[in-house]
Amino acid sequence: MPENSVVPGQPVSAAARPVPGSQSGEPLLRVEGLTVRFGGVVAADDVSFEIAPGTAVGLIGPNGAGKSTVLKAIGGEVKPTSGAVFFDGVNLAGHPPHVAARHGLIRTFQLSGEFGRLTVLENLLIAVPRLRGQSLWGALAGRRWWGAAQEAEVRRAREILSRLDLRHKDNEYARDLSGGQRKLVEIGRALMARPKALLLDEPMAGVHRSLARHIEDALKALRDDGLTLLLVEHELASVERLCDRVIVMAQGRQIADGEMRQLRSREEVLSAYLGGR
Amino acid sequence: MDYYLLTMCVYVVVGIVACWGLNLQFGETGVLNFAYILFVAVGAYTASLFSLGPHTSASYQQYFWGTNLPWPLPWLAAGAAGGILGLLVGLLVLRRLRGDYQAMVLLVVSIMGTYLVSADPGLLNGGIGLSDVPAPFKNQLHTSQVGYELFYLGLSVVTALVIFEALRRINGSPLGRVLRAVRENEQAAEAVGLNVPAIKLLVMIIGGAVAAMAGAIEVQFIGAWAPAGWTYPETFGLFAAVLVGGRGNLGGVALGAFLVQGLFLEGTVLLPNFGSPDVIGAVQWMSLAALILLFMWFRPQGVIPERRRKFGDNEAGALHGLLPAQGLARVARGPRA
Numbered sequence: 001m002p003e004n005s006v007v008p009g010q011p012v013s014a015a016a017r018p019v020p021g022s023q024s025g026e027p028l029l030r031v032e033g034l035t036v037r038f039g040g041v042v043a044a045d046d047v048s049f050e051i052a053p054g055t056a057v058g059l060i061g062p063n064g065a066g067k068s069t070v071l072k073a074i075g076g077e078v079k080p081t082s083g084a085v086f087f088d089g090v091n092l093a094g095h096p097p098h099v100a101a102r103h104g105l106i107r108t109f110q111l112s113g114e115f116g117r118l119t120v121l122e123n124l125l126i127a128v129p130r131l132r133g134q135s136l137w138g139a140l141a142g143r144r145w146w147g148a149a150q151e152a153e154v155r156r157a158r159e160i161l162s163r164l165d166l167r168h169k170d171n172e173y174a175r176d177l178s179g180g181q182r183k184l185v186e187i188g189r190a191l192m193a194r195p196k197a198l199l200l201d202e203p204m205a206g207v208h209r210s211l212a213r214h215i216e217d218a219l220k221a222l223r224d225d226g227l228t229l230l231l232v233e234h235e236l237a238s239v240e241r242l243c244d245r246v247i248v249m250a251q252g253r254q255i256a257d258g259e260m261r262q263l264r265s266r267e268e269v270l271s272a273y274l275g276g277r
Numbered sequence: 278m279d280y281y282l283l284t285m286c287v288y289v290v291v292g293i294v295a296c297w298g299l300n301l302q303f304g305e306t307g308v309l310n311f312a313y314i315l316f317v318a319v320g321a322y323t324a325s326l327f328s329l330g331p332h333t334s335a336s337y338q339q340y341f342w343g344t345n346l347p348w349p350l351p352w353l354a355a356g357a358a359g360g361i362l363g364l365l366v367g368l369l370v371l372r373r374l375r376g377d378y379q380a381m382v383l384l385v386v387s388i389m390g391t392y393l394v395s396a397d398p399g400l401l402n403g404g405i406g407l408s409d410v411p412a413p414f415k416n417q418l419h420t421s422q423v424g425y426e427l428f429y430l431g432l433s434v435v436t437a438l439v440i441f442e443a444l445r446r447i448n449g450s451p452l453g454r455v456l457r458a459v460r461e462n463e464q465a466a467e468a469v470g471l472n473v474p475a476i477k478l479l480v481m482i483i484g485g486a487v488a489a490m491a492g493a494i495e496v497q498f499i500g501a502w503a504p505a506g507w508t509y510p511e512t513f514g515l516f517a518a519v520l521v522g523g524r525g526n527l528g529g530v531a532l533g534a535f536l537v538q539g540l541f542l543e544g545t546v547l548l549p550n551f552g553s554p555d556v557i558g559a560v561q562w563m564s565l566a567a568l569i570l571l572f573m574w575f576r577p578q579g580v581i582p583e584r585r586r587k588f589g590d591n592e593a594g595a596l597h598g599l600l601p602a603q604g605l606a607r608v609a610r611g612p613r614a
Contacts, residue, residue, distance in 0.1 A: 075468065101470030113468070115461035118454065121588050126458045127469040131451050136479060139450035140443060146451055154588055171587045186465075193469055 027086075028053040028197055028228050029074070029105075034083035034093075036069050043069040045252040047083070051197075056219070056229040058239040058260075061249035062273055067232040068110065068201055070249070074230070075107035075199050076100040088196060102129065104196030108186040110205060110232075116175030120166060123174050123185050124157035125150070127192040153192070160188045164218060180211030187218060197228035204235050216242060236260075248272065283426040285539060290433040291495040292538030293531045296518045297444055298487030303516065304524030304583075305453065306480045307460030309380035311512055312366065312387035313488060318394075318507040319362050320355035320489025321496035322401055325410045327351035328497065338402045338409075348413035352436065352493040359489025360482045367481035372474050376463070387509045395504045406503020410496050433494050440487055445527060447483075454586070456480060457525065510562060514542065517569045523579025532580055541568065 027050035036044040044066040051057050059067045072078040074085050076097040085093045092100050097107065106127070115123050125131070131153060132138050133146025161167045164184045169177060174185055183203055190198050203219065204212040216238050223229055223242065233239050239246060240260040248256040248263060250272035256263050263269050295317055302308040310316075330345035346354070370382050395404040413432070415425060447453050455476060458466045463473050496502045514537065522533020545561040572579065 077464070077468075096472075097464075097467040098470050098472045101468060106470075107468045109465065109468070113462065113465040115458045115465065117461055117583070118457055119586060119588075122454055122457075122586060125451070126454060126466070126471070129470055133451035134455055136447070136452065136483070139447045139452035142446055143449075150451060171585070173585065189469060 026053075027051055028088055029230065030084075030086040031070070031074065032084040032086070034070060034073055034085065035081045036066075036073050036078055037081045042252050044073060044080075047249070047254045049247055049254065049257060051228060051230060053196075053228050054223075054226040055245065056223040056231070056243045058243035058246040059230060059232045059249065060234070060236065060239060060246050061255075064251070065249040065272070066252040067249050069252075071107065071199050071201055071230070071232055074100075075105065077107070101193060104194070105199065106190040106193050106195040106197075107199040108183070108190055108201060108203060110201040112179075112182060113186050114174035114177075114182045114189075117173055119171050120161065120174055120177070120185055120188075121154065121157055121170040124160060124189050124192045125153055127189045128153045129193060157188070157192060160191050163221075164188050165214065178208070178211070180207035180215065183207060183215055184211075184218065187215070187222075191222075195227065197230065198222070200229060200231035200233075202232055202234065204233060204238055212238070280423055280426065283423065283430055285543065286430050287426070287433055287494070287498050288543075289535050289539040290430070290437050291491050291498075292515075292518065292534040294437050294440055294494065295488055295491035296515055296522070296530045296534040296538075297440060297527060298484040298491065299515050300519050300524060300527065300530045301444060301447070301456070301487065302480050302484040304519050304526075304530065305448065305460060306456040306477060307376070307463075308371075308477050308480060308484075309376065309383070310481070310484065311380050311384035311509070312390070313484075313515055314507045314509065314511040315366075315387045315390045316359045316362060316485040316488035317492040317495075317511075318390070318502070318504075319485075320359050320492030321502040321507075322394075322407070322492075323355040323358040323489065324351040324493035324496050325407045325502055327354045328411050328413075329407065329409070338405070338407060339399050340401050340407060341399060345411075348432075348497075349436075351413075351497065352490060355489045355493035356486040359492075360486035362489075363481035363483070363485025364478065366485075367478040371477045371481065384509060387512065391504050391508055402503075404504055406501060406505075407496075408501040410500045410502070412497050412500065429498055433498075436490065436494060440490060441527065444487070448527060449586075513569070514538065514565060517565050517572075519579075520569060520572050520577075521579055523581040523583060525583030526579070526581050529579050529581030529583075536580075537565070537568070541565070 029051040031047060031049050034044055034047040035042065047070055059070060061067050069078060073080045076092060076095050076099060079094050083093060084091050087100065087103055087105050090103055092103065092105070115126065118126070131146070132149040138146055158167060158170060161170055164187065166181060166184055166188065169181065174182060177185065187203070204215050207215065219229060219242055243260065245258060246260050246263060247254060248269050255268050255272060256266055299310065299313050302310045326340060326343045327346050328351045329340070329343045331343050332340050366386060370379050374382060394401050397403065401407060412429065418425060418428060420428070455471060459471065459473055459476050467473050518533040518537035519530050520533070521537055522531065523529025541564070542561060545557065545564055548557055548560065550557065
């Protein structure tokens with residue numbers, strides 16, 4: 001962990017939030033010496049941090065800092081060259097994304113991550129783990145086998161959509177929604193998977209300001225409900241409002257870790273953002 | 278009924294069944310199986326080997342093994358062989374390669390298959406192919422040729438209906454939704470916990486079995502099967518049918534198979550002769566290519582598009598307060614929390 005880093009759990013008021021199923025004091029996510037190389041390029045260099053359950057952590061830094069690479073390596077999309085990613089006590093490093101998802105670590109995407117020619121409601125139902133009828137034999141058994149289970153999940157999906165103000169769009173194709181609404185669909189879909197933590201890659205990027213605020217409110221509500229969040233975001237004002245703590249990266253390295261207001265005056269952070277100030 | 282018309286009807290049923298299997302792979306899951314005709318061929322050869330009887334030195338044709346089992350065992354064996362081939366090819370192709378590279382490797386596999394069978398006469402009688410494949414119940418049914426063809430058409434239609442019902446259940450189930458999610462965005466599907474390579478492997482197996490059933494129906498009807506009938510361009514004829522009919526829609530795909538395999542390809546055969554004897558064949562393939570291009574440009578969804586799965590209105594989820602996002606995680610955890 002870098003010098004002057006904030007000990008996970010210390011500055012985080014959210015640590016006191018009730019988190020179902022978590023053991024207090026134990027980090028939910030622990031990244032140890034994570035390094036990702038693409039040929040000769042070191043995209044992430046010995047990155048280490050911990051995230052306590054129920055906290056929201058921002059991963060910030062200028063373009064090319066390696067933030068998205070770290071997020072992808074945690075989520076399993078990129079195989080780390082070295083290091084470990086312990087999530088809820090299990091080392092997920094090198095496992096494919098569906099393994100991380102099945103452990104409750106769900107990722108959303110910077111660019112469009114929706115299933116375009118599926119309706120909004122179907123987008124949410126996809127994420128339900130082990131839904132009856134998803135296996136071949138379950139499907140062949142017919143609606144009598146899986147219909148009731150699906151109906152319960154449809155009700156739950158509609159509740160989530162209502163709270164995301166997307167209830168009226170439930171039967172529309174996801175590709176027909178605006179960019180911001182698609183981001184909300186992704187968040188709703190992630191919630192259907194009953195996650196323990198969300199990895200959010202620029203959830204407010206390219207979204208109209210009013211909808212970005214709506215996304216931020218939704219994420220705040222999730223944080224307040226005790227869900228753990230790790231998000232990459234360029235909109236620093238949103239990060240400050242949303243995150244208990246931020247990790248700053250530059251050129252693949254982790255250069256600072258702490259509360260946003262503490263980091264504002266740090267020379268290395270300003271230098272990384274403003275280019276050698 | 279007319280003999281030619283009955284023959285065409287059986288061909289159309291074979292085409293529809295084959296296109297349904299391809300629809301599962303390509304239309305619903307997005308797997309570009311450019312080796313699809315290989316699976317049809319494996320079914321045809323397997324059904325032949327399970328009905329021709331053991332090979333003897335007096336036989337005029339050579340094949341590595343054979344037995345004589347009653348219907349429907351040759352068709353079931355064909356389906357099993359297609360599924361096993363789907364498993365093997367899927368394990369070879371799907372796990373390590375990206376979608377476009379998968380398509381290229383599958384095309385290569387198809388070409389290799391044709392050359393392999395053609396090159397070794399001891400395997401499946403080489404380029405000449407197998408002939409005199411017995412037709413089921415033909416010796417027991419003392420009927421006219423047209424009467425038997427009518428019977429065979431009934432047998433084919435019943436088999437097709439069984440396959441249709443299985444595929445309809447998959448299509449309308451949560452599994453069908455999973456397949457369409459993989460088609461739409463593999464990366465996002467992985468991110469929500471779907472094991473994409475395993476799902477694609479499943480459709481390679483099921484689609485392969487369905488393709489092989491189509492081959493089995495065809496070979497016991499025409500009584501012969503040779504490599505010239507299953508070269509790789511045949512796959513594109515099936516793709517054209519799926520694209521024209523409407524991928525992802527079983528009814529649309531059946532219509533596409535009827536239009537492309539029945540009317541379009543057969544229609545060009547009825548053109549008056551002109552130029553060299555090869556011209557008609559060339560016109561057939563060029564017309565098919567033009568048809569694919571036209572649909573890709575002007576109606577990519579096909580004649581009958583995939584239907585949108587709407588859920589009936591249910592007010593159970595419509596309750597929300599002034600702060601809509603509040604309590605989101607509690608809802609997300611749902612009844613199992």
